[in-house]
Amino acid sequence: MDERTTISDLKLRVQQFCEDREWDQYHNAKDLAIGIITESSELLEHFRFKSKEEMETLFADRNKRQEISEELADVLFFVLRFAQMFKIDITEELIKKIEKNNQRYPKESSKGSNKKYSEL
Template sequence: MDRLHHLATAVADFVAQREWEPYHHPKDLAVSIAIESSELLERFQWRSPREVERLLQDAEYRRGVEEEMADVLIYLVALANRLKVDLPAAALAKLERNARKYPAEEFRGKAHRDQEKPGG
């Protein structure tokens, strides 16, 4: 069993054991993803990129970041369970669409369409 499938089953079991299915409306799961994403952002708020790089060397800070990332993923998996979305298939399909939208030859080294290549 692949790890994402294992996680999806673990999340479903966690929810079922607590009889939380009635609370897991898609809207509330989407709201929860946004809230947990904000908690992740809070870890970086008011910190310079250099400060964040330094803080990420600290085990406790890094653990906090990992926990918020985990919260985001757990709610995303719960939403995929609820909507019966094959998350890896959906992500791979979207990645293919992104690859067509942003061909590597055209976008290598550029963050957006209007950006000149470095030194270009």
């Protein structure tokens, strides 16, 4: 489904869902940013204190994988809603950010390293 769905399609679906419920009044920048971090924290809860092997087991369990997928979808929902409400072209911004990170993290000095660009 990812291959045939655009970000614009997703933003419109999120917008329609929220407008049908008259939620625009609750979706200011602060509250949407809180939603992103809250849902991200709920995603993180699945992995807290887990070893690599334990995390692999989570994804092998159909129910746990579904729970993780739903949390990831919640994060995306808030990201898309934020972008939709404030007219942010998320594709354009992601491409610009990757280009910026290409400068910050040149392949030659960052390949295989998890150091921040200021440490390279």
